[in-house]
Every structure is written in C-alpha cells, then in structure tokens.
Amino acid sequence: MEMADSLYERIYETVQRIPEGTVATYGQIAAMSGIPKGARQVGYAMAALGRGRPRPEVPWHRVVNAKGESSIGEEQIVRLQAEGIQFDENGRISLRIFGWDGMEES
Numbered sequence: 001m002e003m004a005d006s007l008y009e010r011i012y013e014t015v016q017r018i019p020e021g022t023v024a025t026y027g028q029i030a031a032m033s034g035i036p037k038g039a040r041q042v043g044y045a046m047a048a049l050g051r052g053r054p055r056p057e058v059p060w061h062r063v064v065n066a067k068g069e070s071s072i073g074e075e076q077i078v079r080l081q082a083e084g085i086q087f088d089e090n091g092r093i094s095l096r097i098f099g100w101d102g103m104e105e106s
Contacts, residue, residue: 010034010035011029014032015059016058016059019100020083021098023098024064024099025063025099028102029042064076068098
C-alpha cells in the first residue's frame with residue numbers, strides 16, 4: 001500500500017496546482033505526475049479521496065475526462081460552474097478555453 005500512497009501523493013500534489021477556473025484531464029495529470037499512460041491511476045486516486053482520505057485542499061473537481069466531460073457527476077459540475085467554467089450544450093468544457101497548460105499562474 002505504501003507504493004500506492006506515494007503515487008497518490010504525487011497525483012494530489014499535481015492536482016493542487018490546477019488554478020481555480022481551469023481544468024486538467026486525467027491523462028494530463030498522469031503525465032505531469034510522471035505516470036505515463038496512468039490516467040486510470042489518477043481516477044483511482046481521485047476516487048480514494050472519498051474513501052477515508054479527506055483532503056479538502058485537493059481540488060478533485062478540476063479533473064475531467066479527455067472529452068472535457070465530468071466523470072463524477074452533478075457535484076463536480078456545480079463546483080466547476082461556481083468557478084466560472086462553462087459547459088456547452090453537450091455537457092462538455094472547452095479544454096482550449098478552460099484547460100490548464102500546466103504552467104503556474106503568476
């Protein structure tokens with residue numbers, strides 16, 4: 001379990017860097033965390049936040065699928081909209097407009 005813990009910590013540290021009002025994909029977070037082809041692992045790490053890993057400082061709601069869609073549901077959508085992120089008529093976020101490029105905000 002220790003290996004998963006350190007992997008999850010790397011993922012959480014990356015997710016914590018996503019600025020308010022932007023999103024990143026599971027695959028993008030995996031790549032930035034040094035986990036090639038690890039999008040599924042990012043999903044597991046995000047799911048683990050709801051199972052005994054209380055981490056309110058991790059903005060899990062800013063992680064979306066590669067299509068710019070919510071994979072989690074209504075609470076995620078509400079949180080993103082509260083940050084000014086807009087969804088199109090198909091329930092997708094424009095990653096071109098709202099996607100985080102991995103650079104820190106100044």
